[in-house]
Every structure is written in C-alpha cells, then in structure tokens.
Amino acid sequence: MIREVLTLAHLQELDATEAAALLLVRQDMFDDESDDLVFTAWIDADPANGEAWARACQLWELTGDAPELQALRDAPPAVELRHSAPRRSVQRYAIAASIAVALVCGTTLLVRSPAGPVTPQLASADAPSVMLATAIGERRSFTLPDTSRVTLNTDTAIRVAFRPGGERRLELLHGQAAFAVFHDRTRPFVVAVGRQSVTALGTHFEVRAEPGLMRVVLVEGSVAVRAGRTNRPPSILKPGEALTARGDAEPEVTRADVDAVGDWQRxxxxxxxxxxxxxxxxxxxxxxxxxxxxxxxxxxxxxxxxxxxxxxxxxxxxxxxxxxxxxxxxxxxxxxxxxxxxxx
CATH class of the missing domain: 3.55.50.30 (Phage tail protein beta-alpha-beta fold)
Structure with a gap:
C-alpha cells in the first residue's frame, strides 16, 4: 500500500490532541516501524503529548468500531511524499482531527465519509478505563495521563483507570510490567493484582502476575505491597528488594536482581x-x-x-x-x- 510518510514535523504542526488521534488512526490502519520511531520522538518531545495520547487511547476503546472510523480505514490511500504533504493528505489529517475533537472533548463527531453525507457519532468523555496489552513476543511502552511510564513485557494485559485529581489505579491482569512513576504525594499510584496491590510514590519498580503468584521488584524509591491475607499489614520494600507472594501464604522478601528489570526491556x-x-x-x-x-x-x-x-x-x-x-x-x-x- 502506498501511503503518506509520517514525520515528526507533521505531528508538530498539529496540537497534541489532533496528533494523538492521527497516530491512533495510523496504528489502526498500518503496522509501520517508522511510525513507531516518530511516535517515540513525539512522546518524548513534550509531557503534554503523553497526556493527550493516554486520553485518546482511553476514548478510542469506546469509539474504535464507529462507522466513521471504518470509513477512514476504507478510504483510498494517500500518495507517498517525503518532503511535502499534498492537499489530499492534509484532508486525511483533518479527518483525524475531527475524530480527535469527539474522542477527547466528548462532542458530536461529524465526519464526511467517502461514501456519502455527514453522519453524527456521539463519543462519551466518561470512559472508566482503558486496556493496554501486548502479544507473545511483543514489548510496548506507554506514557500515562500523569506522565508516568509503563512498559509491558510479552503477553501482558493491564487496565488503566485514573480518576481525575484522585487515585492513579492500574490492574495487572497477567504478565509483567515495569513502572516509572511520576512523583505526586497527593495521588497514590496503585497497581492491583487480584486482591493484592502495590502502592508507590515516585519510584521505579516491576510487577509480575502469574496464576497464584505475584512478584514485585523495587529498583528505586519505595513501595508498600499488600499481599496474602487482607488483615496483614503492608510490606515496605527497599531498593534492591523483591517480594514474592503465593496465595494467602506469608510473602517472602529477598534480594533482587534489579538488572533483570532492564534486561527484558531490551x-x-x-x-x-x-x-x-x-x-x-x-x-x-x-x-x-x-x-x-x-x-x-x-x-x-x-x-x-x-x-x-x-x-x-x-x-x-x-x-x-x-x-x-x-x-x-x-x-x-x-x-x-x-x-x-x-x-x-
């Protein structure tokens, strides 16, 4: 398929919300390593970009099957041009920007599909959570709404449910994830694994969830881990320590191989x-x-x-x-x- 080459300059011509929507559309339509490189550069360029991306991902979950988005997927591909964007490519950008308005602002989405007239699609701004996941052999990093970062290892699924101004909560359903947490004492950062949880304030740690087992490795900072029986006080880990919990048994704290946290991310x-x-x-x-x-x-x-x-x-x-x-x-x-x- 011939398509327009995405560049960081293209994204920087848009505001963060429009750029996030465009990236979502392209990820839905294409599997392109060059897009991934541009995405990483855009995320690193401004914390606001990470926040816009997380918000758009959350609402995309609710609107991903909308007929307007399907019309965009089916639209004729843009001609590839490496130095300047033709007008029809700008029109594709405009469609993505229209989607962004509905995704992030919760307004009525008006998109003119190639097949016919303008049709409305209402996108809710009250999305409760967003699912992030990787396939077997895949690793992906995401910037969360508070600019914290999470990296998912192979075959991992995590649900993100941040409350505006309140608790930053994630649920690790299965797999392995590393977290680099933005420091905010007023908003606890909680990773739940079933009935167990890890609470952090500005730190770097890893959580692994398997059937009947949770393992936490603390690289830096401090975390409080609630594991096993609900009436047990939390375990406070120090950097370089690991906690392993199996069912309701007493959690075991040992020295950790913190280098291994970086190894799998490479x-x-x-x-x-x-x-x-x-x-x-x-x-x-x-x-x-x-x-x-x-x-x-x-x-x-x-x-x-x-x-x-x-x-x-x-x-x-x-x-x-x-x-x-x-x-x-x-x-x-x-x-x-x-x-x-x-x-x-």
Missing amino acids: GVVTFRDTPLSAAAVELDRYTPVQLVISDPKIAGYRVSGSFHTDDPARFARTLAELYPVRVVAAGSHRLEIVAATPPK
Whole structure:
C-alpha cells in the first residue's frame, strides 16, 4: 500500500490532541516501524503529548468500531511524499482531527465519509478505563495521563483507570510490567493484582502476575505491597528488594536482581546458575516455539548467560555446544532437547 510518510514535523504542526488521534488512526490502519520511531520522538518531545495520547487511547476503546472510523480505514490511500504533504493528505489529517475533537472533548463527531453525507457519532468523555496489552513476543511502552511510564513485557494485559485529581489505579491482569512513576504525594499510584496491590510514590519498580503468584521488584524509591491475607499489614520494600507472594501464604522478601528489570526491556533474558528446566519455561513466554525437556537429568543442568528472547533455536544450539545434548525439531513450534547419544 502506498501511503503518506509520517514525520515528526507533521505531528508538530498539529496540537497534541489532533496528533494523538492521527497516530491512533495510523496504528489502526498500518503496522509501520517508522511510525513507531516518530511516535517515540513525539512522546518524548513534550509531557503534554503523553497526556493527550493516554486520553485518546482511553476514548478510542469506546469509539474504535464507529462507522466513521471504518470509513477512514476504507478510504483510498494517500500518495507517498517525503518532503511535502499534498492537499489530499492534509484532508486525511483533518479527518483525524475531527475524530480527535469527539474522542477527547466528548462532542458530536461529524465526519464526511467517502461514501456519502455527514453522519453524527456521539463519543462519551466518561470512559472508566482503558486496556493496554501486548502479544507473545511483543514489548510496548506507554506514557500515562500523569506522565508516568509503563512498559509491558510479552503477553501482558493491564487496565488503566485514573480518576481525575484522585487515585492513579492500574490492574495487572497477567504478565509483567515495569513502572516509572511520576512523583505526586497527593495521588497514590496503585497497581492491583487480584486482591493484592502495590502502592508507590515516585519510584521505579516491576510487577509480575502469574496464576497464584505475584512478584514485585523495587529498583528505586519505595513501595508498600499488600499481599496474602487482607488483615496483614503492608510490606515496605527497599531498593534492591523483591517480594514474592503465593496465595494467602506469608510473602517472602529477598534480594533482587534489579538488572533483570532492564534486561527484558531490551529483549534479553539473563540466567545465573539457573536450572535448564526453569530457563526453558522463561524463554517459552516469548515465542510460540516451545522448548521441551523430558529427561530429568538434562532438566537439572545449570545455565548462565544472557540470551535474546526472540530466538529459542539459538539458545538450544548454544546448549548443544555446552552440554551432551542435541536439539530435535518436533513440528514447527516445538524443539526437544534430548541426550546427545540416544540410550541403547
């Protein structure tokens, strides 16, 4: 598809609300790495851009299936032009700006679709929450309405429900997320995992949620973690500490590998004398290709080192160089790690 090339200069010609709407439309229509680079530069250019983006994402959830947006998706593509935008491209920008007015201001949306007359669509400004999520192998960062940032690891879903002037609340449904929290003592920043919660005031931490388990790693600042039984007082973590909670059991506080928080955000996972069975389970989170180890002896081998999360085959080949094992492909999504010499 031939389409207009998006540049940071194009976005800066619009106000933050219009630019956020345009980015939403393009993300809905295209999968373009160059757009992602422009988006990152735009977010970093001004805190107001992050706030506009978060507001637009929240309301887009309610209006994403509106007929006007579908008409925009079906519109003829704009001609690509790298140095200046033709008038028909500006018209596409104007459509996105019209959507922005309805998305962010809650007014009546009037968009002239290519097929016919102007039609109204009312967009509510009272959206209670917005869902952010990643697919397997995907990582994404978002700027929240208060300019805090959240980075989602593979296969993660989080619900954001900020109350204007009140509590900043998020619910981690599953997966792993890192938070860099804007300091505001008057507005608690709360990450909930089921009945458990982590409350922070200006800090950097990570939360991981799995069935029956929550793990919190504090990189800097301070957090209060409520876990286990509801009548238990919160645990106050210090930088470099991790809290692991399993069901109603007493939470366990240990020293944390804070470097690992940054590793996965760079697409790397680091093992330090880790059982091979546990390393395989960790890597299985990131791709559809699953590493299978049936031999208990092989599962007990220890592995250390840093590995790319998107290349399990390379990890398996490295194991074959270090240990008496070989890799057997069993279908397109299964790699079995077995003894180098089959038993007689």
